Amino acid sequence: MIATHSSDLKQTRFDSVQASAHPFCLVCSRSNPLGLGLKFVCEADGSVSTTFLGHPALEGFEGLLHGGVIASLLDGAMTNCLFAHNRAAMTAELNVRYHKPVVIGEEMSIRAWIEHSRQPLHEMAAELKQGGEVKASATAKFMERS
Helix, strand or coil, X not given: CCCCCHHHHHHHHHHHHHHHHCCCCCCCCCCCCCCCCCCCEECXXXXXXXXXXXXXXXXXXXXXXXXXXXXXXXXXXXXXXHHHCXXXXXXXXXXXXXXXXXXXXXXXXXXXXXXXXXXXXXXXEEEEEECCEEEEEEEEEEEECC
């Protein structure tokens, strides 16, 4: 399929950067049989988003998504936001705030955006919502690979 619309072209470029930089990523690769295989979408405001339905294999406390998985989802979203801006950078610092428990089996949405960017450092933010409520949020600093 040939991308003819500018947002289609941006998504195609994003998918290419993602596949090249993260070919076997636990969060976003479709090639990793044990991975989550999340598909991030470029939004008009420069952010990226995805939805996810957790399953019991990712449980921490009974019926709740493990906090480490939540951190991985937020970190992966911020990484993919950078891919959408044609940047490949690694997490240098990650701060996660858990606001409320995330229920397994209920759809959640994850969104990430750039707060400040000055090469080689990028300051990012992300949030995980479920039922319209922010359940977890994160900020991070990413450094471009040299």
